[in-house]
Amino acid sequence: MIKRLLAATSIITLCLASGASAAEKIEMWVRSGIGESFKKVVEAYNASHENQVAMTEVPFSELVQKYATAIAGGQAPDALSLDLIYTPAFAAAGQLEDLTDWANALPYFNSLSPSHVKLGTYQDRVYGLPVSVETSIFAWNKDLYKKAGLDPEKAPTSWEEIEANAEKIRALGDDIYGFYFSGGGCGGCMIFTFTPLVWGSGADILSADGKTATLDTPEMRKAVDIYRSMVKKDLVPASAASDNGVNFLTFTNGKIGQQSIGAFAIGTLVTENPDINFGVTLIPGVNGGTSSFAGGDNFVITKGTKKIEAVKEFLEYTYSMDGQKVMAKYGSLPTRGDIADKVLEGLDPRMQVGIKAIEVAKTPYTLQFNDLINSANGPWASFTNAAIYGDDVDGAFSNAQSEMQSIIDTGQ
């Protein structure tokens, strides 16, 4: 009897020991265009842990379809840093691992970025947890402000002011422009940088329950007019009209006076373009107020992966003080509210603006985000191009409004 017991325990210990010592290799995908922060935290993790993360970067516009086809083909990675707006759709399709019990056991679960957790939750179960937080903010080039005779330390607070500043900056020369945006049908860029203009003043493009398209508002008309006027006055480079998001960070070339960018870009600018002297502030609404788009990525685990413990260990590392510090250094805002101040200590003070933006930020909750907003051929993407560059503004509004509504209706 005792012999048998001994044998059993030794086998169990053996199993445990071998389970712990066998290093796992986690396959993980991340979308491109979110800066260096995730890459750096993976490097830091691989350097200090036995388990290793093999990261694959996938173009941001193709991540959803690549992941979906990979799942359908049984080739999906173990885990994914997924644009948070897609978590509901994949959770609804039953392709993600349920993380509820583990998440509730995390001592800091309640201080994780609330909008991420909200989008990661589907029918009261948690499928996604925040990995990176990004907000949209307004940036201006202080050197160009100075050259144009503007006060480089004074942040613009209204769009009238931004337009007037843009005119002065444009007057500096041939290839210096006052403003930039990716206007070639980049739905993702424009929801990120352009909708805050209407959100800040209380309007929205979808009703609160996400079942009615409310595109045609006086606020949206005004926002479109502001952009149209800047394009007409030649304050925006001609290349903006066909930029489908590839040149979203044109601001980094130092020849753009003002642009709405993401908090990730602060990290990119500070670490990779240190010669650009810039300031950041919240994006003003068309009728006062400020707003921002709270974006970023959720961490999701593909259903049925065998390496779930290793994946959890990696995620706990990114939530640790070390992990959070590495990510913040490269521009991702802290995902843990309880240690945010400590994490940002000693980092660039402009990151604080990105944190402040979280308070006024919005994130649309809809299962059809890709179809409605992000798809290069969706109604929102073509609306932004047609309304700002086209000849028929009314037509652009009515087409997009009806197409959005019909997509919402057929999706019900």
Add this chain to the structure above:
Amino acid sequence: MAGPGPGKALPVRRRRRRSQWRGLLYIAPAMALVIVFFVMPVLFTGWMSLHNWPLLGSPRWIGFNNYFRMANDARFVSALRFTTYYTVIVTIAIFAVAFPLAIFVEKHRRFVGAYRTIIFLPVVVGLASASLLWVWLANVDSGFIGPALKALGLVEKSPNLLATFDSAFFTIIVMVVWKIAGFTMIILLTGLQAIPPELTEAARIDGADRWQRFRYLTLPLMRRTIALALIISVTGSILAFDQFYIMTSGGPQNRMISVVYYIFNQSFVSFNLGYGAALSIALLAILVIISVMQLRLLRIGEDRP
């Protein structure tokens, strides 16, 4: 020949049957390829088109609902309209360039080999690479066309060619002609070279001028070649996708969504594989009808010797 007796007929029939089996054996590899890579996928696509088949999750039988949906799909209709427009324009453009080129390189002149090679070179470039190359050429700031026009003083400000429908469409047509015309030229060249020189000689002696020789001799004798080139060109244009996806992402304002692009969007962006399959079957039917019509119009197959 005397009527064969019953005793003699049997071995003949048996021999014929045996040779039929042997013939079947010879074409079996080709048949196997066609069945595995064409017939079976088409049947499976047809099967999928009768389902609500999401990319994720389980398919559900819905009968012909996907086909009913197609009939009321305004975006599909506009994709069809754009594809037709593109096919007509690009086919005319390709022939307008390729025919003179074929006549030019058919004659034996100095360096004709070099001309043929140069004109054919773009054909060996992949369509996707060619599209990327032209995206750069058409770039407003760092490209070639816009800045060159500006440097020559033809325009005041470098134009963004891909920003408006007309200029972007024109750019794509020029790119496709540059890329494809060489191939059509080679096909037409083989047709031209197959015309016996004695016929042209005889027509010349009869006093036919250059245009008459072309109209009443060259064209009729090239009917089969033209049919081949036309079908390849029309089919290729109807299936166009890469250039719109890469050069304009279907823009400006979604006005360059071809049918294949729409099928791609439905299947892999909106994840409606079933509807995408139904659209593919419809496109296959359209292509078959168009090809049959072209063969009829050019009366191919009736004049077999």
